[in-house]
Amino acid sequence: MRVIVTGGAGFVGSHVVDGLLASGHEVLVIDDLSSGRRENLAPNAIFEELDIRKGEKVNEVFKRFRPHAVSHQAAQTSVSVSTREPLRDAEINVLGTLNILEAAVTVDVERVAFASTGGAIYGEVPEGTRAGLHTPPEPLSPYACSKFAAEAYLHRYQEVKGIQAHILRYANVYGPRQDPHGEAGVVAIFCQRILAGEPIQINAMKTEGDDGCIRDYVYVEDVVQANLMALEGELEAEIVNIATGQETTTLELANTIQQQAGPSQNGKQVEMHRAPMREGDLQRSVLEPTLPVETSLAQGLAQTVDWFRSRPI
Numbered sequence: 001m002r003v004i005v006t007g008g009a010g011f012v013g014s015h016v017v018d019g020l021l022a023s024g025h026e027v028l029v030i031d032d033l034s035s036g037r038r039e040n041l042a043p044n045a046i047f048e049e050l051d052i053r054k055g056e057k058v059n060e061v062f063k064r065f066r067p068h069a070v071s072h073q074a075a076q077t078s079v080s081v082s083t084r085e086p087l088r089d090a091e092i093n094v095l096g097t098l099n100i101l102e103a104a105v106t107v108d109v110e111r112v113a114f115a116s117t118g119g120a121i122y123g124e125v126p127e128g129t130r131a132g133l134h135t136p137p138e139p140l141s142p143y144a145c146s147k148f149a150a151e152a153y154l155h156r157y158q159e160v161k162g163i164q165a166h167i168l169r170y171a172n173v174y175g176p177r178q179d180p181h182g183e184a185g186v187v188a189i190f191c192q193r194i195l196a197g198e199p200i201q202i203n204a205m206k207t208e209g210d211d212g213c214i215r216d217y218v219y220v221e222d223v224v225q226a227n228l229m230a231l232e233g234e235l236e237a238e239i240v241n242i243a244t245g246q247e248t249t250t251l252e253l254a255n256t257i258q259q260q261a262g263p264s265q266n267g268k269q270v271e272m273h274r275a276p277m278r279e280g281d282l283q284r285s286v287l288e289p290t291l292p293v294e295t296s297l298a299q300g301l302a303q304t305v306d307w308f309r310s311r312p313i
């Protein structure tokens, strides 16, 4: 099968590309390298350096490659950038997605798997509950709004144009290749800083006894498996949550990474500082998983710490 992966030089997209190639598919990556990296690109994938906002160019690539399926991962991914630049966020996440869907229709693509966000789209998830598919979305940030709008377009294209749409609502994804220099990606940030013996900051840990924000962390390989199922036609559902259903506080996360990393270079545990919650951040986000996931947090963090350890700082 021929598959286009948008955002295939990024964190999640590059793992999806690797999974597709390992399953014997032919892959073309569209990425503008705005946050993705050339070193993430699989040598066996065809690469088009292209901004998905350029509709005509996107169309040309689709006409040349004639994909059977598309994994649409490219996006403006930062909640805080979306609050500062909501127009740019919408141009990439809404109009960019429309360019992909229009191009997909032109060449009769069968299936589109779309990287949506369970971590943002459901808003605050009340204590003691998990956000399931029956939970009405409550997008609280421009990023969540743009992803929710894109979901609605996917649904329309399925109804009207006959594309099989799979909306994959990821929880907080972590794993090798996640960017430790961005504003998001707390696992990557903590791994890098803890291994370097540098202090870490725990947002929204306000008082003694408060362990910070609560998140549902899902390992990237489980996200890849969900994409493969969707692209290979083994997933029936239109919308799925890709999550573990387990809640982890930022402090628990930091402590587990410290344990996995062992003593830092100077032999001490790194310092932890409290910091206020950032604009657009949620206090609690935990999802009801739709598909089984294979990787426990301890296993996933061990592999992630190993990967960061093997890289030059």
Ligand SMILES: NC(=O)c1ccc[n+]([C@@H]2O[C@H](COP(=O)([O-])OP(=O)(O)OC[C@H]3O[C@@H](n4cnc5c(N)ncnc54)[C@H](O)[C@@H]3O)[C@@H](O)[C@H]2O)c1
Pocket (backbone or CB within 6 Å): 006, 007, 008, 009, 010, 011, 012, 013, 030, 031, 032, 033, 034, 035, 036, 037, 050, 051, 052, 053, 072, 073, 074, 075, 076, 077, 092, 096, 115, 116, 117, 118, 119, 169, 170, 171, 172, 173, 174, 179
């Ligand atoms: N990482 C998470 O925890 C998480 C959670 C929920 C949803 N998602 C979604 O998963 C997808 C992948 O996220 P990620 O964490 O791998 O982020 P990432 O920044 O590593 O990957 C995004 C990729 O898209 C590319 N890109 C951005 N704008 C583009 C444009 N205009 N044209 C072409 N390419 C463009 C970037 O260069 C990058 O390679 C995104 O759609 C994101 O919203 C991620």
